[in-house]
Amino acid sequence: MTKAVHRRAFAGIGLAAMVATAALVAAPSQAAGPRDQLREKFDKSLKGKTVAWSPVWMGVLESEWTRVMKDRFDDYGIKLVTRDANMKSDIQLQTVSDYINDKPDVIVVQNPNVTLLAKELKRAMDAGIYVVQVNMASNTLTDAYVGVDAKDLGTKIAREVINQCGGGKGSGEVAILEGEATAAYSLDMKNGAMEVFKTDPSIKVVSSQPTSWDANKAGDITTTVLQQHPKLCGILSVWGPQTAGAAQAIKAANMGDKVKVFVASDGQPADCDLLEQGAFSANLSYRADVQGQTIADAVIALLQSGDKPGAKNIAYYTTPAWVKSKDDRMYCFSIPKGAK
Amino acid sequence: MKSLQRAWHRHSPQLFLGELLEKRWMEPIIPFTLTIAVFLAFAIMIPRYLTAGSLQELMRNFAEQGMVAVAMAFSVLSGGIDLSVGAVFAMSNFLALYLYLILGLPLPVTIVLVVLFGAAMGAINGGLIAYGKTRPFLTTLVVLIIVRAAYNKVTVAFTNELASIDSGSSTWDFMGSGRVLGIPFNMLVLILLAVGTHFFLTRIKPGVHIMAVGSSRKAARHAGVNVKRVLFSAYVMSGAIAALAGILYAARQSSSGTDTGVGWEINALAAVVLGGISLAGGRGTIARAVMGAAIIFMLTSGMVRLGISGNLTTAIIGIILLLAVGFNVKWVKNKGKVLQKVYVTPSWVDFEPPPSVERGSGTPFAENDRLKNAEAIALNMIEGPEDIILDRKDNLYTVNRNGSIIRFLAPDYTVREEFARIGGRPLGLAFDRDQNLLVCIAGMGVYGVKPDRSVFKVTDRTTRTRTRLKDDSRLYLADDLDVAPDGKIYFSEASTRYELTDWALDGFEGRGNGRLICHDPKTGTTRTVLKNLTFPNGICISHDGQSVLWASTWLCQINRFWIAGPKAGTSEILIDNLPGYCDNINRASDGKYWLAFVGLRTPVYDIAMRNPVFRTRMVKQIPPDEWLCPGINYGCVVKFDDNGAVTESLWDPGGLSHPTITSVREHKGYLYIGGLENNRIGRIRLQDADPTWEAHKSYWGGA
Known part of the structure; x- marks a missing residue:
């Protein structure tokens, strides 16, 4: 056989293969039902x-x-x-x-x-x-x-703060622990809360400071705020882990019974633990x-x-859902064993 | 086998290594290699690392960190430290956003104001450190804390405004994400800044002063540098550069977070140390700071791109930096020692036993007393008259250790005057046709003094050897010279590897480190005529003007290099195996030549010259004052003719008055004797010499 014949022969085989493949690909979809087609499209x-x-x-x-x-x-x-x-x-x-x-x-x-x-x-x-x-x-x-919806979270949590600290139930003095000031989560939540607080004259926001999501920094800020405002009623914190530091500072200042801690968080196990230990008063949790x-x-x-x-x-x-007692544990997730 | 050994010692790789280590660019070799290595490593590990897009991103993200490192380098080079760069950078980032995007000031005004802010922070640092004499570390730490606290306050106060920042004008966007010829704008600024500041610190007076103050505050003050003002300016520059970085960062990031600039001073400091800039100040370059910053940046970004978790990345970088910095500090500190150990590279020199110099041996070299009663001229009025020469009015000129040309006036040579002050260490002398006094100056080149005593430079550089690592274009050790009938100046450069004070080390090498160079005053060009000569020393144009006679000190040879006639351009050995180490050659009145022996050969040193390993060990292992040196405590002068025959010798036995004779000059029936380390010039009456002969007539004719 000459080379030319070779090439033509191969071309022929190639064409046949393509046709066959096309047929094969087309065949099952024609044969299978819509549910299989869905999976196929999905894949x-x-x-x-x-x-x-x-x-x-x-x-x-x-x-x-x-x-x-x-x-x-x-x-x-x-x-x-x-x-x-x-x-x-x-x-x-x-x-x-x-x-x-x-x-x-x-x-x-x-x-x-x-x-x-x-x-x-x-x-x-x-x-x-x-x-x-x-x-x-x-x-x-x-x-x-x-x-x-961070703003909505802020609104809800602020209403809870007013519930417990406003209208004569407490001093009305509230401190806000932001995360990163310009992070949407922190910024919007704070703005949402502030809008609500503005509507209630019994509430006075004495401090609003960013913690950079850091428990140590939140602890330092809380210590200072407690010294400056011994009548502080509530702390509104935008996130759980940083609030652990604040709770520690309150405990260290022996003001655990006076200062309530309101927190919004992502439902990590430690948040529910801290609430059950009484370090947090209320946790607006999402999982x-x-x-x-x-x-x-x-x-x-x-x-x-x-x-x-x-x-x-x-x-x-x-x-989100409120976690206020041990019974609300299902609004915290648990890290599966074996996950790193 | 022996020839192989000889070849090994002749072309020893140690030579290359020594000269390599001597290079100034070898100091940052570690950071440089590391930069390349880190880059290559990530290029291999990370797919698409080398694509244009990826490289542009790398440059874009690196630029501000590089700038902050440059800012830090300024303070460190001045001998201090500026820990406030990170905070000033962050504050400038905020100010740029605030002034331009929130207040709506025009961009140029914003840039000027922010840079002024940085300079002002620098002025606070510099003012306290320079004028208040506070410690840089604490001062800048306090400024760091204050500026950082202020930053935290203002960013909180303007949270909502900062959060609603929209991108600015197209110019602003261009500053943040634009490219020029494919290079991100901020990288371009870094490049210009680095080149500019490098130029500033190495070529411009205020910048050089920063380096000077960093090297030694005391020395700088003694040199007339206003130390306080210089220190002040270093911190102002540092602050301004950090501010500039802040502006570019603002244009790129449009955000002012609590993490902005946090820890950047530490990264910058690590970059500076990693780049090998001495924390003691004065040593290092901007390029090194940038290299250090590049290493840290590439490690961080590369490991993030490899998907390594954040904490692990930090730990790994910490360990790598610790190792690199430790190694680098050791390297910078010990490079000098390593260089000392490997630089001296002795070669193999074989000697035949020389003719006897023993008194009564009958050879022309036999010891006698002819110089013993030489009359001392200028006793204790001169230090180290390496060469002497007399002018047409019989005045005597000689060179002095302190860099001046001294003239003793005829006829009794008791009046001493400083004829010219040039500097360096003047050595060989010669008069040209116009009675300009030409002089070889070690460490400077060849200079001339006109009869009106004005000094002019003849040449200080020659053609560079392309195949050699060491830049030998500058003249290291111009030794002796003479002027050919056509006015061309031939001079010897004894060594291109050692300074004059290290002549003994060159002797231990016994290697062809020197060269014969010709300067043509008509064209102003200088070129190397012969190279790889072993310590070419004395130079003399032959009586017929057709050849240059040159003496090789360590090989104890007189060589002839033809400059005219049928053999022009070729060289030959005229006399070999002399019993002494040759120095200057000068014409004698009877058509012969005077040759000074700077020292005499000894059998033990001859053996040592055959044994390079022995000399290497000697230099490395025992202190210099116990080295075996050529014997120079002799006084001997010989005369030879154009056929290479030595006809007579004159001795000062034991070298009591004239040891280490480096030059003899005949003038009107007298022979004048000079020595490299002597405190006098000797003179003896030559019985059978022409009492009217003077060198100038011999060279240039006339009555």
Whole structure:
């Protein structure tokens, strides 16, 4: 046989193979029912996709989100990339910029403050990447937001403070422990609370200071506030772990019976423990594991939507619940054994 | 086998190593290598690390940290430390956002105001440190705490405004995310800043003064530097640079968080130390600070990109920095010692037994007493007359250890005057046709003094050897010179590896470290004629003007290099295996040449010259005052002719009045004797010499 014949023969085989493959691919979908088609479409939009995840750091909350997401994504064949910025905003900006260069399919991000990543998130969507923001939003609206309605949380918690400290039930003196002042979660919650406090003349906000999410700093601030305002009735803290420091300071000042601690938190076990020990008076809790599920849901919804990134802004608000006693333990999650 | 050993000692890799270590750029070799290594390591480990986008991101994120390191470097180089850079940086970041985006001031005004703020913080630091004499560490620590506290206050006060910041004008965006020729704008600023500050610290007076004050405050003060003002300016610069970094950071990040600039002073300090900048001040470059910062930055960002958890990253970086800094500090500290150990690289020199110098041995070298009763001129009025020369009016010129040319007036040479002061260590002398006195100056080059006593530079550099690591274009050790009939100046450079004071070390090497150089005054060019000569010393143009005679001290040879006639451009050995170490050669009245022996060979030193390993061990293992040195406590002068025959010798036995004779000059029937370390010039009457002969006539004719 000559070379030319060879080539033609191969071409023929190639063509036949292609036809056969096409037939094979087409065949089952024709044969199978709509439920199989659904799974097929699902797999087609999800398998081999990459989700790039940029948390502020890898705390208990973020680890739980990551654990749940990973479980789900592993199941669907989605690759999850994680980089821990370890509370350094410059590193997180760098991380998100790198992500955009690497062109994943979805970027999931927890914003350290409302401005830092605003431009980059827009750039990401322009580059064809879906962006999901988690619990701490930025000034840029993206494809999805999963997390609490921080302002609503602030409103609710402030009403509880008024309930217990306002209207003559207490001195009415309240201190607010913010997280990072310009983080949406802290900023919006504080603003929500302040709006409510302004409506009640019996409440006086004596201090509102950021703790950088740090228990030590919250402890220091609380110590100072207690010295300056010995009649303090309540502390409103935006997040559980930092509040542990405040509770410690109150205990050290022997004012545990006078000062009530109101906290909003992500339902990590320690929050419920502290409440049961009496360190917290009330905890407006949402569960990180539930949020983790929702993040995964938001991601797979976007991947299947066929929308252009930036086309819609869907919010998945988490529903909080009050934890006031041992009986409300179900509003805290428990870290499964074996999870790292 | 022996030839192999000889070849090994001739081309010893130690030579290369020694000259490599001597290079100033070898000091930052550790940070430099580490920078490259870290970069390559991440390039291999991280996919797409080398793509344009990734590199741009790296540069963009690095720039401000680099700048803060430069700011820190300023204070450290001045001999202090500026811990407030991180806080000033953060505050400037806030101020830029506040003034421009919240108050809506024009951008140029904002930039000027913020830089002024940084400079003002620097002025507080500098004012307290320079004029209040407070300690830099504590002062800047206090400023750090105050500025940081103020920062925390204002960011809380303006939380809502800061949270609603929208991006500014396109210029602002360009500062934050723009690119010029693919280089991020902030990186470009860093590059310009680094180049500018490097230039400032090395070439511009106020900058050089910062380095001077950092090196030694006392010496700087003695040199007339206004130490206080210089210190003050160093901190002002530091503050202003940190502020500039804050502005660029603001344009890029549009946010002012509680973590902004936290710990940046520590990173900057680590960068400076890692770059090998001495915390004692005065030693280091801006480039090193930037390299140090780059290493830290790449490690941090690289490990984050590898997905290593935050705390582990911090720990790993800590360990790497500790190791690198420890190693680097050791290196910077001990490089000098290592260099000392490896620099001296003796070669293999074989000697035949020389002709006898014993009294009564019948050789022309036999010891006699002809110099014993030399008349002492200028006794104790001169230090180290290495060479002497007489002018047409019989005045006597000589060189002095302190860098001046001394003239003793004829006829009795008791009046001493400083003819010219040049500096360096003047050595060989010669008159040119116009009676300009030309002089070789160790450490400077070749200079001239006109009859009106004005000094001019003849040359201080020659062609560089391209294949050699060491920059040998500058003249290290110009030794002796003479002027050819066409006006070209031929001079010897004894060694390109050692200074004059280390001549003995060059002797231990016995290596071709020197060269014969020619300067043509007509074209102003200087070029190396012969290189790899073993300590070329005396230079003399032959009586016929066709060749240059040059003496090799350590090889005890007289060589002839033809500059005219049929053999022009070739060289030959005229006399070999002389019993003494040759120094200057000068014309004699009878058509022969006078040659000074700076020392005499000894059998034991001859053996040592055959044994490079022995000499290496000697230099490394025993103190200098116990080294075996060439014997220079003799006084001997010989005369030889154009055929290479030595005809007579003149001795000062034991070198009582004239040890270490480096030059003899005949003038009108007298012989004048000079010595490198002597306190006098000797003179004897030559019985059978032409009493009217003078060198100038011999060279340039005339009555």
